[in-house]
């Protein structure tokens with residue numbers, strides 16, 4: 001059996017009057033990301049972690065933000081595509097650990113829903129998915145509520 005680890009990070013600026021989607025779950029209609037797709041930081045970090053684990057580059061190479069086909073795209077598509085590319089190469093996801101950093105809105109109440117959605121996208125059990133929520137302690141762009149960020153780590157395996 002071969003195993004690999006992958007790391008992903010993403011940050012988006014927040015602005016009023018936009019929908020905020022985190023891990024495929026809509027968590028606010030008041031403050032949302034400025035981005036080309038739906039701006040889902042957690043799914044972007046996860047996509048990078050998946051691609052990174054398999055040595056397949058990064059999200060910007062696969063889904064350029066200059067490509068109009070990804071404008072307002074549902075970021076679940078990026079994860080699904082990455083999972084498919086890994087599957088084509090014999091890789092299966094073992095688990096995901098992640099952290100969402102946001103001062104507002106609070107992500108905690110949506111944690112279970114996000115976890116279920118991520119498990120579904122990765123075709124793994126919910127107990128193989130972890131979502132941690134942290135604030136920015138009122139320091140820096142995240143702490144001032146100007147940005148949201150996410151980190152993701154995945155383990156993938158090939159063979160038995």
Ligand code: MG
Nearest residue numbers: 010011041044
């Ligand atoms: Mg992004």
